[in-house]
Amino acid sequence: MRQDYGVTRAPSQLLFGAGQRRALGRVAAALGRSVLLCTDKRIAELPLLAEIIADLKAFDLNVAVFDATQPELPLHGIEACVAAYADFKPDVVIGLGGGSCLDLAKLVSLLLSHLGPLSDYYGEYKVPGPIRPVIAVPTTSGTGSEVTPVAVLADPDRAMKVGISSPYLIPHTAICDPELTLSCPPGLTAISGADALAHAIEAFAAVARKAEPDLAMTRVFVGKNGLSDHYALQAIKLIFDYLEHAVSQGDDLDARSAVMLASTYAGLAFGSAGTAAAHAIQYPVGARTHTAHGLGVGVLLPHTMDFNLRAAAADYADIARAIDVASSTDTDAHAAKTAIEAVRSLFGRIGIPSNLRAIGVEEADLPAMADLAMNAARLVENNPAPLNPAAIRSILERAL
Structure with a gap:
């Protein structure tokens, strides 16, 4: 952190x-x-x-x-x-x-x-x-x-x-008021929760910029910072503890409260740190497929984490230890991989597809999507590993 x-x-x-x-x-x-x-x-x-x-x-x-x-x-x-x-x-x-x-x-x-x-x-x-x-x-x-x-x-x-x-x-x-989410159907609960998890993970692993006095005055999204880290990690832990139950048992107010608090924490995190590749790439994916934002982000998040693994290994390792899928004795490289697999597993259990074909993306769509994603400059610049059209194309090919 x-x-x-x-x-x-x-x-x-x-x-x-x-x-x-x-x-x-x-x-x-x-x-x-x-x-x-x-x-x-x-x-x-x-x-x-x-x-x-x-x-x-x-x-x-x-x-x-x-x-x-x-x-x-x-x-x-x-x-x-x-x-x-x-x-x-x-x-x-x-x-x-x-x-x-x-x-x-x-x-x-x-x-x-x-x-x-x-x-x-x-x-x-x-x-x-x-x-x-x-x-x-x-x-x-x-x-x-x-x-x-x-x-x-x-x-x-x-x-x-x-x-x-x-x-x-x-x-x-x-x-x-979490009572207002009790009627939210399982599918919407799942993709909304996936979006919140993406907010928190991308904020936690965002680029860490030099803390110049004017940074927050010239950038709305300043990148990784200590306060957003706190909110992000709390959100991630709550989502891993409660989202699956909120999807399967929607009338459980305790689970609904925890997931709503996680969503708010994640908003506080990315409201200063910003988001990154999964959100940048979802924009053209959503425009092409007319699918919900949270669904596209959920499909993309594990694949963008794979791409960012080397650049964000320490951050992903912190996440793995926070959600108890790795220990302090594990190397950061090993722990980071377990964090990505934990995201995949959670999303699989709540019904988030594992690939872009499942939401209507075709191979012919990829070149234009890669170029269009670069237009989300504030998100591209926030990604821990450098992004260019070729890099985004590689993420899309992996996600397809």
């Missing part, structure tokens, strides 16, 4: 625990009088939404609801929400749902606070100032978006998804 430098970026408040969603009205009332709640059709049909609206109105808040959030967050959906509620002028924007709902809340708040187009802000540190306060209430355990400075969207003018990264996008308050 790295001890000589640390960065944590986090919400002003993080409320965690069963039933904490009932604090939402009081939290929102402390921030303004009008609230725009962003969610999706599935949640809009649940009694949960009526419960939350009643809580907000009990604090005399004026509430508007946008329930048309789409998976993978297309640009036109963001623009439609902004157009519909610009005149409403919300003081607070709430995201309720999975990662797309939380990212929608962040980006709607951005466009309500600053002039568009949204493409002006693609990349790092492009947001010019604070946005209207966002309250993030996740209903899945995977993206960590409730605590991160990044939002990802699909722009039809781009070949793959793009990100906006700025500390201004971190929600003001995150309310993490």
Whole structure:
């Protein structure tokens, strides 16, 4: 673990625990009088939404609801929400749902606070100032978006998804209530958990940069650091201890709580350290196959770890010892290999495919995917082993 430098970026408040969603009205009332709640059709049909609206109105808040959030967050959906509620002028924007709902809340708040187009802000540190306060209430355990400075969207003018990264996008308050994940189906629980594990492992094994005083002021994702290491390792241990049980026994609140806490820890880890190859390569894989982000990342993670083995052996060895698949007497090289095999084994047990063919990738797709993955520069630069198109092609061939 790295001890000589640390960065944590986090919400002003993080409320965690069963039933904490009932604090939402009081939290929102402390921030303004009008609230725009962003969610999706599935949640809009649940009694949960009526419960939350009643809580907000009990604090005399004026509430508007946008329930048309789409998976993978297309640009036109963001623009439609902004157009519909610009005149409403919300003081607070709430995201309720999975990662797309939380990212929608962040980006709607951005466009309500600053002039568009949204493409002006693609990349790092492009947001010019604070946005209207966002309250993030996740209903899945995977993206960590409730605590991160990044939002990802699909722009039809781009070949793959793009990100906006700025500390201004971190929600003001995150309310993490594991009761909201009890109805999450096994398949979604598995791929969300795989995404959280990838966040934690890639943050823990990210490039360690020289700790210049301006590092965190010029890079949203600074690479491996002591504070992110702490969050990442805690997330990894929780996922190995509880994810399989949360997938198979979805009504177990203890397991759900542990996995949600792991997802939040992983978000705190990669919110400063960043992610790497598995996430960079998933962007073109997802664009080609139209598969869920967490699924693609889960398929790719063991293969990217294989590629990074020499460069990240010490970090992977620390992971192996933390999850008790290696001992202090094992060499780092041996322990690192056991960590990779532990990831493969866990993913196999929860139904994550072991290869890209299983999600629709074909050999003819690989050259274009390798080139496109290089466009995710902030992730490519964060990988512990150097990446170029040939290296990414070798990972894709192994994963195929």
